[in-house]
Amino acid sequence: MSANPTTEAFGGLFIEVADTDLQFRQLGVSDATLTGRQILSFCDATPREEYVVLQWLANGDIEELREDEVVDVRAAAGAKFIVSKSDRLFRLVLNDRSLSWPERNISEASLRALGKIGEDQILHVRREEEIDAPIPAGGTLALGDLGVEVVYAKAAIWKLNVQGVTIESRQPTIEVRQALIQAGFDPEQGWIIVLKTADAKRQVGLDEVIDLRAPGIEKLRLTPREINNGEAAIARREFPLLLIDEAGLAQRAQRWETIVDGGRRWLLLHDVELPPGYSTTRAMIAVEVPSVYPAAELDMFYCYPALARLDGREIPQTQVQEPVEGRLFQRWSRHRGPGAPWRAGQDNVITHLALIEAALLREVEQ
Numbered sequence: 001m002s003a004n005p006t007t008e009a010f011g012g013l014f015i016e017v018a019d020t021d022l023q024f025r026q027l028g029v030s031d032a033t034l035t036g037r038q039i040l041s042f043c044d045a046t047p048r049e050e051y052v053v054l055q056w057l058a059n060g061d062i063e064e065l066r067e068d069e070v071v072d073v074r075a076a077a078g079a080k081f082i083v084s085k086s087d088r089l090f091r092l093v094l095n096d097r098s099l100s101w102p103e104r105n106i107s108e109a110s111l112r113a114l115g116k117i118g119e120d121q122i123l124h125v126r127r128e129e130e131i132d133a134p135i136p137a138g139g140t141l142a143l144g145d146l147g148v149e150v151v152y153a154k155a156a157i158w159k160l161n162v163q164g165v166t167i168e169s170r171q172p173t174i175e176v177r178q179a180l181i182q183a184g185f186d187p188e189q190g191w192i193i194v195l196k197t198a199d200a201k202r203q204v205g206l207d208e209v210i211d212l213r214a215p216g217i218e219k220l221r222l223t224p225r226e227i228n229n230g231e232a233a234i235a236r237r238e239f240p241l242l243l244i245d246e247a248g249l250a251q252r253a254q255r256w257e258t259i260v261d262g263g264r265r266w267l268l269l270h271d272v273e274l275p276p277g278y279s280t281t282r283a284m285i286a287v288e289v290p291s292v293y294p295a296a297e298l299d300m301f302y303c304y305p306a307l308a309r310l311d312g313r314e315i316p317q318t319q320v321q322e323p324v325e326g327r328l329f330q331r332w333s334r335h336r337g338p339g340a341p342w343r344a345g346q347d348n349v350i351t352h353l354a355l356i357e358a359a360l361l362r363e364v365e366q
Helices: 036-042 108-115 176-183 243-251 349-365
Strands: 014-018 025-028 033-035 051-056 062-064 070-072 080-085 090-094 097-101 105-107 121-125 140-142 149-155 158-162 165-169 173-175 191-197 201-204 209-211 217-224 256-261 264-273 282-288 301-304 321-324 327-332
Touching: 014 036, 033 036, 036 051, 036 080, 062 097, 090 108, 105 108, 108 121, 108 140, 108 149, 158 176, 165 176, 173 176, 176 191, 176 209, 176 217, 243 349, 282 349, 301 321, 301 349
Parallel strands: 014 080, 090 149, 158 217
Antiparallel strands: 014 025, 033 070, 051 062, 051 080, 090 097, 105 140, 121 149, 158 165, 173 209, 191 201, 191 217, 256 264, 264 282, 282 301, 301 327, 321 327
């Protein structure tokens, strides 16, 4: 399909024409009222019976212009027409606008252009008996022989897993620094940050911008940057535990540290394996250790990252977050009942760990 030379020769009167690629070009016309047949002749569309003319109206609707139907192009300056080879039209509704389309498939890019929909929104196809289906970036929608597909756009929410914490963004891109802050991490702590996709991984810097629309974006992994002359990192022991605690943790092969943060004493248990039913398989567990322990009891525990059930059910009494060394731990308010009070001299970190394990298991068995 070709276009005649245009505009100045006809006193500036013109229309705009495109194929289904929607790459419009101006076409000068000498007559202010045109038929579909004339538009086909201007575009050298032959044989004419194999082509359709669609008018893209100012209100966003797209309608067929029959060969003998007349349109006044003066009333619609820069009137837009889609001329395409087709033996039938398919119908769809886009954001409450009725569209006719000359091909069985329509691209996501064309839908955005037709609906003037920005990348801050995601296109969805309405489904009657199942969840509405999103149209992926660069994808296509197949138009059925029967019925009318209904497509709508809604504000996009992109997700990124940052060291087990799922964050959401209403923008398609996010700076690594902002992602860490949003997930509750101190970006200045000195992390080695690795971006993992479906088939690769690479190290990224704090100032790098991640395009969340890229296929396969999965997660950011954080590793503390330690300088130790090539020796193995030494676990911190900023206050002592009981001998029975250390022996019990060693028997479990549990990696642990004791730290003081903001005047509070914390026992950190690394890579604790979780029972099935949570969205992550391992977590760090923190226990606050009073200065007069074991005379004072160990109470509650804290998880990092925040735990969530795979079935989406809310975990009660876990909504409070507690910062420890720049990371936000999820507080599990689990307390000893009156029938099983703290027994100084008998209870310790190991018996408290048994209560923690029971609480974690009970939550996913309900």
